[in-house]
Amino acid sequence: xxxxxxxxxxxxxxxxxxxxxxxxxxxxxxxxxxxxxxxxxxxxxxxxxxxxxxxxxxxxxxxxxxxxxxxxxxxxxxxxxxxxxxxxxxxxxxxxxxxxxxxxxxxxxxxxxxxxxxxxxxxxxxxxxxxxxxxxxxxxxxxxxxxxxxxxxxxxxxxxxxxxxxxxxxxxxxxxxxxxxxxxxxxxxxxxxxxxxxxxxxxxxxxxxxxxxxxxxxxxxxxxxxxxxxxxxxxxx
Numbered sequence: 546x547x548x549x550x551x552x553x554x555x556x557x558x559x560x561x562x563x564x565x566x567x568x569x570x571x572x573x574x575x576x577x578x579x580x581x582x583x584x585x586x587x588x589x590x591x592x593x594x595x596x597x598x599x600x601x602x603x604x605x606x607x608x609x610x611x612x613x614x615x616x617x618x619x620x621x622x623x624x625x626x627x628x629x630x631x632x633x634x635x636x637x638x639x640x641x642x643x644x645x646x647x648x649x650x651x652x653x654x655x656x657x658x659x660x661x662x663x664x665x666x667x668x669x670x671x672x673x674x675x676x677x678x679x680x681x682x683x684x685x686x687x688x689x690x691x692x693x694x695x696x697x698x699x700x701x702x703x704x705x706x707x708x709x710x711x712x713x714x715x716x717x718x719x720x721x722x723x724x725x726x727x728x729x730x731x732x733x734x735x736x737x738x739x740x741x742x743x744x745x746x747x748x749x750x751x752x753x754x755x756x757x758x759x760x761x762x763x764x765x766x767x768x769x770x771x772x773x774x775x776x777x778x779x780x781x782x
Contacts, residue, residue: 550741551750556733563733564754567718570646570729574653574718575711578661581654585662587691590669600662607659613720615656620648620724645727653721657714664706668699701773708766712759719755730754 550556585604588596607615623629623642632639641647672695680690722732734751738744 546746547741547743548746550737550743551746556737559728559733559736560730560750560754562728563730563751566646566721566727566732567715567729568758570649570653570718570721571711571715573650574657575714577650577654578657581658582661582665585658586665586669589662589666604659604663607656608663612652612656612717613723616649616652616720616723619652620645623648645724649721649724649727653714653717656717657710660710661703661707664703664710665699668703669695671702672698704766704770704774708763708770711762711766715758715762716755719751 551560585600588600589604591597629639629642633643634640676694676698677690680694685693718729719731721727721729722735728736730751734747737747737750741747
C-alpha cells in the first residue's frame, strides 16, 4: 500500500478542504435543523390538530425516505425546475439554489429536523406531571411552564438520543459528495482515488477522519450528559 501519496501536500490540502466543508455542513445543518425541530416539536405536542397532522406527516416522510433521495430531490429536482432557474439570478431565496452547498445544507437540515423533532416531542410528552403541576401551583401560565420547566427538562433528557443523531449526521454528510463540485471528505477521497487509483488508501484515510470526528463528538456529548443528566444517575449508597 502506498500511504505516502496521502501525505503529499496537495492531497493533505484536499483532505483539509474536505474536512472544512464536512464540518461546516454538519454544524450548519444541525443549527438550522435544531431551530426547525424545536418549532416542529412544539406543534407536534400543541393543541392544534391540523398542525399536528401536517408536521406529523412531514416527519413520517422524512424518516421514511433515504437521505440520498432527499438530496437528489432538492439539487436535481427543485434546483433544476425552470420556474426556479428563471429566478435564481436575482430573486431571493431562489438565488441560493444554484449553490451546491446550499442544496446539501437544505437537505441535511430538513432531514435532521424531522428526526430531532420526534425525539424532542417524545421527551416533552414524557415530562413528569408533578413538575408541571408544581409550576402551575406557582401561578405560571402555559407558556411559562413550557419555557421554564418542560423544554429545559426535555432537552436534557433528549441528549443521549440526540448524540446518536449528530454522529449519524456526521456520517451522512458523506452523501454530499453526490452533489457535483462539493468537496467534502468523501469527495476528496474519491478525487485521490481517481487520480492515483488507490482506493484502499484514499477511503481508509477518509474513514479515519470520520472515526476521529465521531469519537470527538461522542466525548463532547458524554461530558454534557455527565453534567446535565447527573440527577438521573442511580444514587450510590
